[in-house]
Amino acid sequence: MSKLPVIELFGPTIQGEGSVIGLKTMFVRLYGCDYKCSWCDSAFTWDGSSKSSIQRLTSLEIIDKLNSIGLDGCTYVTISGGNPALYNEPMHDLISELHKRSKKIIVETQGSIWKDWFNDVDILTISPKPPSSLMSTDWGILQSIFANLQHSNVSLKVVIFDETDYLYAKKVQSLFPDITLYLQVGNAEVTRSESIAGQLLNKLEWLFNLVINDPEMQTVRVLPQLHTLIWNNERGK
Amino acid sequence: MSKLPVIELFGPTIQGEGSVIGLKTMFVRLYGCDYKCSWCDSAFTWDGSSKSSIQRLTSLEIIDKLNSIGLDGCTYVTISGGNPALYNEPMHDLISELHKRSKKIIVETQGSIWKDWFNDVDILTISPKPPSSLMSTDWGILQSIFANLQHSNVSLKVVIFDETDYLYAKKVQSLFPDITLYLQVGNAEVTRSESIAGQLLNKLEWLFNLVINDPEMQTVRVLPQLHTLIWNNERGK
Numbered sequence: 001m002s003k004l005p006v007i008e009l010f011g012p013t014i015q016g017e018g019s020v021i022g023l024k025t026m027f028v029r030l031y032g033c034d035y036k037c038s039w040c041d042s043a044f045t046w047d048g049s050s051k052s053s054i055q056r057l058t059s060l061e062i063i064d065k066l067n068s069i070g071l072d073g074c075t076y077v078t079i080s081g082g083n084p085a086l087y088n089e090p091m092h093d094l095i096s097e098l099h100k101r102s103k104k105i106i107v108e109t110q111g112s113i114w115k116d117w118f119n120d121v122d123i124l125t126i127s128p129k130p131p132s133s134l135m136s137t138d139w140g141i142l143q144s145i146f147a148n149l150q151h152s153n154v155s156l157k158v159v160i161f162d163e164t165d166y167l168y169a170k171k172v173q174s175l176f177p178d179i180t181l182y183l184q185v186g187n188a189e190v191t192r193s194e195s196i197a198g199q200l201l202n203k204l205e206w207l208f209n210l211v212i213n214d215p216e217m218q219t220v221r222v223l224p225q226l227h228t229l230i231w232n233n234e235r236g237k
Numbered sequence: 238m239s240k241l242p243v244i245e246l247f248g249p250t251i252q253g254e255g256s257v258i259g260l261k262t263m264f265v266r267l268y269g270c271d272y273k274c275s276w277c278d279s280a281f282t283w284d285g286s287s288k289s290s291i292q293r294l295t296s297l298e299i300i301d302k303l304n305s306i307g308l309d310g311c312t313y314v315t316i317s318g319g320n321p322a323l324y325n326e327p328m329h330d331l332i333s334e335l336h337k338r339s340k341k342i343i344v345e346t347q348g349s350i351w352k353d354w355f356n357d358v359d360i361l362t363i364s365p366k367p368p369s370s371l372m373s374t375d376w377g378i379l380q381s382i383f384a385n386l387q388h389s390n391v392s393l394k395v396v397i398f399d400e401t402d403y404l405y406a407k408k409v410q411s412l413f414p415d416i417t418l419y420l421q422v423g424n425a426e427v428t429r430s431e432s433i434a435g436q437l438l439n440k441l442e443w444l445f446n447l448v449i450n451d452p453e454m455q456t457v458r459v460l461p462q463l464h465t466l467i468w469n470n471e472r473g474k
Contacts, residue, residue, distance in 0.1 A: 014445045014459055021258070022419070022458035024448055073452030182259070197438055205467045208251045211261055215310030221259035222251055224463070230442045 002090040003056040005031040007045055007082075009065050012074040016227030018125050018182040019155040020106050025076040026066050028094075033082040034112055037133035039161065041187055045082035059094035063101070071103070078106040079121075085113040095120050108157070110135075111142045119150050125182075127157040128172060130165035132186065137168075139175070146176055155179060160207055161186035170216060182221045183207060187228055197229045238295040239327040242268040244282055244319075245290075246302050249311040253464030255362050255419040256392040257343050262313040263303050265331075270319040271349055274370035276398065278424055282319035296331035300338070308340070315343040316358075322350040332357050345394070347372075348379045356387050362419075364394040365409060367402035369423065374405075376412070383413055392416060397444055398423035407453060419458045420444060424465055434466045 011026030033046040044050035104122040111126040129135045158169040185203040189196045211217045248263030270283040281287035341359040348363040366372045395406040422440040448454045
């Protein structure tokens with residue numbers, strides 16, 4: 001059976017972001033990303049610093065480990081990264097085995113790679129990365145992903161650090177006007193361990209005011225990273 | 238034309254609660270409530286302290302006033318209270334006039350009174366009040382409301398101050414298992430004007446942990462009042 005490179009398994013916890021904000025979930029975090037966002041809050045999934053923690057696991061091994069920490073009390077499983085879209089057959093396996101157990105699957109991916117299994121997950125977030133990430137968006141791929149999606153529960157999410165990112169989010173909205181767009185304030189302090197809530201709330205107020213004063217942004221959702229407000233940058237939460 | 242007793246008109250602002258968290262909206266706050274919740278954060282809508290601010294307005298007058306503060310840049314209008322379910326004909330009027338202008342309507346009501354117009358609003362939140370409110374829930378009425386609702390976008394919301402409230406929320410979930418239930422941490426400091434974010438986030442972490450450790454609560458959504466984190470108890474935000 002094919003294997004996935006797993007770097008973290010934890011939960012139950014509360015989802016902090018986007019369309020799934022506030023939802024109880026287990027987390028499976030995969031190693032490997034095709035991006036290297038300047039402000040990535042999970043750089044250990046691609047920068048080599050935690051390579052020794054990678055476990056190569058089959059879907060049944062992953063489910064065993066999830067069972068041992070509380071999967072039976074949790075309907076949702078978030079498969080995160082890195083970019084889960086790097087993997088094909090083992091993702092099909094894991095999704096199928098979780099569905100057999102009546103679990104629902106949440107995936108977030110940046111929209112740089114298409115995989116057929118996107119249509120099999122229960123809640124999908126496509127999160128293209130704005131200019132502050134120093135990554136560049138392949139708009140053709142992003143458009144082909146939305147053309148291929150047959151999904152009733154997909155949303156877009158853009159992290160906003162500055163006004164250039166905000167203009168990028170407006171372009172995303174204009175390209176995909178029928179998809180709910182979530183704006184999330186960026187966390188510029190991904191390595192600080194002390195409380196960053198005050199700073200994040202100030203940034204959220206700034207983003208609220210941008211949207212409030214912009215007649216072209218009428219249906220976006222503006223949200224914080226809830227888990228960061230509560231648990232700062234603590235891993236495994 | 239029939240009139241509504243309006244005590245506040247403001248916006249655009251960002252919705253802070255439940256299924257509409259993060260959404261840009263105008264607010265129309267109506268005077269009058271059949272409840273007197275012990276911790277009500279809008280007691281001026283029923284305790285008489287702001288009676289001199291009530292304006293009796295037709296739906297066209299309300300829309301004129303909303304236009305003058307930015308309705309054209311805002312798709313959503315929240316009609317709040319007090320309890321908007323106290324009013325019948327003027328609510329029909331207002332909903333109809335807003336829909337003619339392609340606006341979408343958000344209403345929250347405690348589920349103590351049924352009105353036919355519930356089925357005409359775009360997003361409806363039913364928020365039965367837990368024991369800490371010192372109100373008592375008429376479960377028969379609540380069940381008849383859900384029996385009458387023909388609505389694709391309805392959710393439940395319960396404010397949680399303590400473990401007794403949490404048990405009440407579990408009863409709500411067990412009675413209406415197919416309706417998404419939002420749990421919201423109560424704000425015990427509705428009269429403080431200084432920052433209450435730290436305290437609210439501590440309370441949110443407490444509620445997160447209750448849900449995380451409760452295998453019977455798998456699909457609830459746990460959220461803060463976002464506007465209170467940002468703007469404390471300021472009115473008109």
